Amino acid sequence: MNKNDWKNVSGDYYDWKKTQKPERPYIHNYSKTLTMKLFCSIPDNRGNSIVACKFDEVLEIIKKIDVITRGIDKIIYLVGWQFQGHDDKYPSWSQVNEDLKREEDDTSFDSLKWLMNEAFNYNTTVSLHINMTDAYKDSPLWDTYIENDLISKNEDGSLLKIGTWNHKDSYQVCYKNEWESGYAVKRIDDLLEMLPIKKAGTVHIDAFFARESKGHDISLDEEQLYRRKIIRYWRDKGIDVTSEFIYREKGIDDLIGLVPMVWHINQNILDYLERPATLLTGGRINRDLKDYDEKLGILFGESIHGEGLLINESDLTVIKPNWENDFIEAFCLEVIPWYFLNQLERLQVKGVVPNRLAYYNNEVVVKENEKQIVCRDMVIKEDTNIFMETYWTTNKEIIAYSVEGYKNKQWRLPESWKSVEEVSVSKITGDGLISLINRVPIRDRLLTLSLEVKEGVLIEPVKE
Incomplete structure (x- = not known):
């Protein structure tokens, strides 16, 4: 792709029903891949990091999982790899958490690159859990995004706040403005220059919600269009985008055939029958959402998230002492049937x-x-x-x-x-x-x- 070809990336809706196939072949076959997350760290809200798992400890877990799973293909997205941990300082991705570094390495960047390379020896692709939606005031990019009008706005011109995480307010990045200004492409390209994501061929974009920016007179349809541009740009770089949901902001699944795997795969029977697992797979059914049919997980299979099996959620500094037993059970009862039915x-x-x-x-x-x-x-x-x-x-x-x-x-x-x-x-x-x-x-x-x-x-x- 030439330097300015990104301007021609399409935002059109892809009609997957014509072929029941993805727009372009996915880099990985997610219907045959155990795809999960692994929690590394979270900010302690005092400027430091609560560490659950350093990079060398991650590799030891990967080794055991590979033994348990008999060498099944795996993708593991690292959560909390950046700055002081999970959800910290978006929209910037410019710093790997120094507290996750191996003692023998000079920098945390070296340690993460080492992990990503070593994991291939255990049938595992290690990549990143990132966010392209949230913006925080303590981010190194906050002033840049304000000066260039890259944050969505309410009708009265105030910034569009979308949540509070780690006791900090989060604001919506305006996909259209970030794309048209070139900052979305710059953000992606800088990350690809920094870490071997191209070799991984996959990245997980968390909470990739589209929301209208009334203060810019930008509709939800436009934001969805620019979200599709972003996903296609990643794919142009040889990288699949997986995400959290199908995102039915207007009751329409506008990412089918572009996104191969979602964390929460809430579908109805007709969806399952029309969409083969090679087009879209999960993930698990989200029991917190309304109007879901939990038993479809029995009829069509569902995989595991993995993260909750490894980390003690009541104490994020602790890897569960019995995680191997829990993981073996979940792998046997969930992943193997899911894999079988997917084929x-x-x-x-x-x-x-x-x-x-x-x-x-x-x-x-x-x-x-x-x-x-x-x-x-x-x-x-x-x-x-x-x-x-x-x-x-x-x-x-x-x-x-x-x-x-x-x-x-x-x-x-x-x-x-x-x-x-x-x-x-x-x-x-x-x-x-x-x-x-x-x-x-x-x-x-x-x-x-x-x-x-x-x-x-x-x-x-x-x-x-």
């Missing part, structure tokens, strides 16, 4: 609440009331028990997990395992597999298995 064609939903059935190709049926997934002649998920393949690996592997545990339960193996006569069973932990049983016989594709409470195991064919 199938959604055909139809029959019945009424609470007895609906979702039908997929390959003879797969999901039963709402039983919380059950049936694949041909196999039950592969039953309430809080699963017996599912690691569909992302090249080796034959099955993960079994149970919340309540069971004795001598029979599971039917996939047809592709029909020649397998014996399997080994190993306990899944963040430090690796622990062998439990070296040889278990298989009869007519049936495995008799016993699990302890909240136990996850890996099942593999015995190699002669």
Whole structure:
């Protein structure tokens, strides 16, 4: 892209219904990627930072997650990587939090670059959780944004306040004015020059809400148009934009086909049937929003946010001591079924609440009331028990997990395992597999298995 080509970036609405495909291929396949956040720090409101996880500690967590997830592709967005932490000093992104630095590095920039590079060794892309909407008075860019009229205004000309975070008032950046002035492009380009975001190929833009600026006579439609320009500019740079919501400011989803993944994926049945996971995926259903159908998470699957599994929310300085156990459970019961269903064609939903059935190709049926997934002649998920393949690996592997545990339960193996006569069973932990049983016989594709409470195991064919 030439220096001034950004001026020609389109803000047009993309009609995804014509193809059910994204406007351009996404950089990552989010329907096959565990996408989550990891909380690093937050301001203490006294000019310092409350640190939950330094960059070297982040890598140790990534290593354990990679072991637990059997090497599934992962994207992790760092929350609170900048200045003194989460939501601090936007719209500026010019400083990496010095309190997150490794001791052996000269600067926090060096430490973050090191982390982003090292994470690739563990099937993980590390990128940033940023914000293009909020502006704070203590930001290094505040005076610049005021002088250039880049903050949205109320009808009386006062600045448009949109919230209070970290005990500081936040004001809406005017997308149109920031774009037309070149400051939006400058902000993006400066970040790409500062950190290897292009290599990551993805960024998460939090709270990317469009709001009219009555004081500038700029409508909501115009702000949405300029938001689409911003997203397309990121994509021109080889970077996907994921975000928090679909953003139905006027009841219309204007970002479908531009944004591949949203944190809170509140859709109805028709949305799920019309939009394949390769077009839009989540994320989880937001239970705080009105008019949502929570049980659609059973019928179509939902992933995990991850962040709450790792950090003690009552004490942001503490990583949960038992996070690995909680993570294993969430990965097994949520991510694996979500991944499996994402690869199938959604055909139809029959019945009424609470007895609906979702039908997929390959003879797969999901039963709402039983919380059950049936694949041909196999039950592969039953309430809080699963017996599912690691569909992302090249080796034959099955993960079994149970919340309540069971004795001598029979599971039917996939047809592709029909020649397998014996399997080994190993306990899944963040430090690796622990062998439990070296040889278990298989009869007519049936495995008799016993699990302890909240136990996850890996099942593999015995190699002669």
